[in-house]
Amino acid sequence: MHNHLEKARLLCLGFFVLLSGCLYAQDQQVADSLLAQYRMGNTKGQARMELLRQLAFNESRNLPQAIRYAEELIAMASKENDYLYLHRGYYQLGNKKRLLGELEPALSAFIKSAGAAQQARFLPGEGTAYTAIADIFSLSNNHPNAMTYYQRAIATLRRSGDTASLASTLSNAGDEYLNYQRYDSALLLFEEAAHLFAKINHPTGKAYSMGNIGMVYANQGQNYQAETQINAAIRILEQTEDYHPVCVYLIAMSEIYHNKGNIPTALKYAQRSLGLAQQYQLKDQISEAHLQLSVLYEQTGAPAQSLEHFKTHIAYRDSVNNINSVQKIADLRTDFEVAQKQTEVNLLRQSRRNQQIIVVSLFIIVGLLAVLMTTLYRNLSTISREKKRSESLLLNILPADTAQELKRNGKVEAVRFEQVTVLFTDFVQFSRLAGTIEPEQLVRSIDYYFRGFDAITTKYGLEKIKTVGDSYMCAGGIPIATPDHARKAVLAAREMIELVRKEWTATDELSHFEVRIGLHTGPVVAGIVGTTKWQYDIWGDTVNIASRMESKSEPGKINISETTYQQIRADFPCTYRGELEVKNRGLLKMYFLEDFTTQPAQQHPDTKAASGYAHT
Structure with a gap:
């Protein structure tokens, strides 16, 4: 397959995060119907927060307005100390920022969403937040970190009983395998996700599953099966006005017809994708549509149009994927994880202070009441054994120097x-x-x-x-x-x-x-x-x-x-x-x-022999 199709496939990552925590897909008509109620300002308390959540989730035409709903929800939940709705507000904020291509603010919002869900002891929310974090790392081409968070999300969601969110995460993890050409693993996860969505009668989830399976077929060169699956997915998603994946699937269809040699039809699909992406301000999809059009116009003998589309593609691509943003994402993850460990270390240090107070008190009692010497001795021995045990466990999971720094300073600097x-x-x-x-x-x-x-x-x-x-x-x-x-x-x-x-x-x-x-x-x-x-x-x-x-x-x-x-x-x-x-x-x-069974190869023209070996 053409390299452009692999880029289109990569953009499928994170679609299902929009479904997590809700059994229904986005519906612009719902947002429109709730707008009048919002403007009246009659709702209060949790009813108001739920209204804001629904507006932020369902508003798909005007993403900046959806962000304002989410920010209002965050402010209200913070004031009320309502961690459940604080989690939901940050989660919706992260979703909209990600759709706009703003990965750094999106990751920051998802991290805060996970923390609030932990405070609320809300396992489904914690699991979906981990999924969203994994999606960001996947978009940043950080496969090890992405799979770490996908596995954490799947384990959490299996315990939660949230079938829709589990199916969504399985699909995202499957797409990560697809990105690394592990088609058998990807299909297994997609099929389990499809089974779960069918079990809960979720048509949008079914559409995503069909689209993702179609992308697998497309990467394997099975164009007829791919076209059948993707067209069916597009029809369902257009009915629900979920245009972000529609843009990506349209590019996939364009690539399929491009490979068939049908350039006019390929152009129609690419132009249709660009129009939807521009209408709904989807930066990453705008970039990919311009790239596809550049390739197609070059083959039709229109170099001026091809160059213009390519320049626009570069401009949008650089605004979404830049090196500084990726570095900041890595720094945010480090700060988030180390901050959580810092809280645990502070509790451990306080516990040790308490133990020291207890030991001093016990020695005073020993001096006054000699008859309790044996009992006190046993207590002190137990404390010593537990201390050695905790230090041994720490050395099992951290390097020695790192463990010493953690005990000495209460934290470890990156x-x-x-x-x-x-x-x-x-x-x-x-x-x-x-x-x-x-x-x-x-x-x-x-x-x-x-x-x-x-x-x-x-x-x-x-x-x-x-x-x-x-x-x-x-x-x-x-x-x-x-x-x-x-x-x-x-x-x-x-x-x-x-x-x-x-x-x-x-x-x-x-x-x-x-x-x-x-x-x-x-x-x-x-x-x-x-x-x-x-x-x-x-x-x-x-x-x-x-x-x-x-x-x-x-x-x-x-x-x-x-x-x-x-x-x-x-x-x-x-x-x-x-x-x-x-x-x-x-x-x-x-x-x-080379190993001992391999004969030395011919010398590479750019290198010289060293230490008796002919390096090639």
Whole structure:
């Protein structure tokens, strides 16, 4: 498929967040009917707040007006200390800001929405807020963080019993898999979402499911099936005046007819998408429609019109996706997570002060009442054991230096490291195998391999960051900078490959896989995150590129970037793969690390032999 279709598919992310917490799609007619009641000003208290929520949700023609409704709701809920409606106000504000392409304010609103839902102990709202946060990270091409929040949202919503919101989140997570070309996993999630929407008789949810399944078919080149599904979705969504996804699906249809060679029909679909996007001020869709029209006019021999549309596309694209906005989003997430941990640390410090007071009092009693010495001794021993236990648990989830900083200062400052090597692993065809074996056996198998990876990571002084599904992530050079982080990461990757290779032919009760590994070296920002437990995490473009190195690797291979290669070329023979296309990064140089069974390849013209190896 043309690269433009992949951009159109990416824009599907976050549609379902509009449905979360409500069994009905947006309805402009509802907003129009409520406007008279709003202007009369007769409603008070919660009735007034519910009116504002309905207006903010259903107003789809005038997004700035919908934002004003949400802001009025936030002000009123704050004054009344009503955390439930405070959550709802921030949630609607985030939705409208996201539709306008203002990702930074949208993320800030969703974070506040999650916090208010926690205060209100409202699980459905907390889950949908996590979904919205995941959507923003997905739009920012931060796949690890997006999947972390999608998994958190799905777990929360399964406990809540909110079927509509769970179906919405499953669909968004499925689209994230679709974005990384994991079509089997994407279809499984889309199908579960479709089943849930059918169960609750939700026509708009059905339309989204049909549209998303159509996008899968489109990416697989099955144009007839894609066209059937997408056209049916458009008809339903136009009836409900939900134009944001309609714009995206129209671009998808344009691309399908473009691939068929039917340029006039492709132009009609693209122009129709542009008209709707301009009418409802949807910046990201305006950008994509201009890009599609630029491509089409170029093929019709109209270079002047093609250039004009391309210039407009660039202007809108830069206003929505800029580097400063993405960096601020990362900073907001760090501030949010660390602020939550700061509250917990303050409570812990207060608890320790209370324990100190108790210990002093006990010693006074011991001096006065010797007969209670044995009892007091047991109490003091218990306190000491619990203190050692809590410190041991802290060291299990945080690096030692980070744990010491947390105990010493009550917080941990985010730190930038200029040179870190990030390692990603991923099991080949894991999603396909997961559907054919028992879940218990699958968990035992993954646990076996990840325990082995943990031992290797510890052996070479690397820091384990997280596991996401069947992916394992670690890094060298943090939390203490070391000059040989790249070399140690390569040694660890080789042992991981050898562990998997050795187990491939084993006859036991476990399931065995092949593994891909990718490495990249560059700067990262590190700090503490987590809402229910502490977690040491890293952010930055280095993480995204390392993930791309893994996805571009092959079974049983270690794929490294140019920067990592320059670090280890004197110690390890490598095979130059050339410049490979990477989504949103263009062409990147890549190398396969050779193992003992591989003969040295021909020397690359841009490099020279070093330490006895001919590096290629």
